[in-house]
Amino acid sequence: MIGLLVLIFVVVLSAYGGYLVAREPVSAKRVVSLVAAAVSIASVASFIRLIQVYNSRDLALVTATGNFMAGLGPWDLIALGLSLVAIVLSSLGSKRARIPLLVSAIVMFLQTCFVLSLWD
Numbered sequence: 001m002i003g004l005l006v007l008i009f010v011v012v013l014s015a016y017g018g019y020l021v022a023r024e025p026v027s028a029k030r031v032v033s034l035v036a037a038a039v040s041i042a043s044v045a046s047f048i049r050l051i052q053v054y055n056s057r058d059l060a061l062v063t064a065t066g067n068f069m070a071g072l073g074p075w076d077l078i079a080l081g082l083s084l085v086a087i088v089l090s091s092l093g094s095k096r097a098r099i100p101l102l103v104s105a106i107v108m109f110l111q112t113c114f115v116l117s118l119w120d
Contacts, residue, residue, distance in 0.1 A: 003111065003115070005006075005013075005042050005072055005112050006107060006108075007047070007048070007111075008080065009045075009104070009107065010040065010044050010104045010107055010108045010111075011041055011054055011104075012042055013036045013101075013103060013104035013107075014040040014041050014044075014098045014100070014101065014104045014105075015037070015041075017036070017037050017040075017090070017097040017100035017101035017104065018033070018034055018037035018038075018097070020094075020097040020100065021033040021034055021037070021077075021093070021094055021096070021097045022094060024068055024094040024096060024097070026094070027090075028036060029093050029094040030094060031090075032089055032093040032094075033090065033093030033094045033097045033098075034094050034107070036086050036089035036090040036093050036097075036101050037097070037101060038090060039082050039085050039086040039088075039105075040083070040086040040090070040101060040104050040105050040108060041084075042082050043079055043082035043083045043086060043105070043108050045114075046078045046113075047111070047112055048080040049075050049081045049107065050055050050072065050075040050076055050078075050079050050112075050115075051098075051115075053072055053073060053075055054072060055087055057072070076112070076116055079108075080109065080112050080113070080116075081114045083106075083108045083109035083112060084109065086101070086105035086108070087102065087105040087106060087109065089101075090105055092104045094104065094109060095110045
């Protein structure tokens with residue numbers, strides 16, 4: 001339940017950061033911030049897909065290899081990579097949307113790291 005609230009928080013904060021970008025006069029920073037908001041929301045989507053793959057994988061694969069991360073494919077790296085890209089882009093974006101976008105990207109990165117550390 002708390003994980004769902006974190007995901008909703010990240011999406012709402014990213015959307016709010018995207019809304020704040022509309023008031024930015026510099027178009028280059030506006031584009032960078034909009035891309036950061038979109039990438040942050042995409043990291044939430046890849047995290048949800050990571051959870052789906054983890055819950056639907058074959059347990060015989062896990063017991064045969066002895067690796068709890070077996071069968072996840074690249075979804076863990078995609079979720080972490082998108083979060084890191086969102087952090088970098090939001091730090092380069094507009095000043096008005098920097099705080100909401102940075103907070104949402106950092107929270108998503110930490111959430112993904114926390115869940116992956118629980119599975120290890």
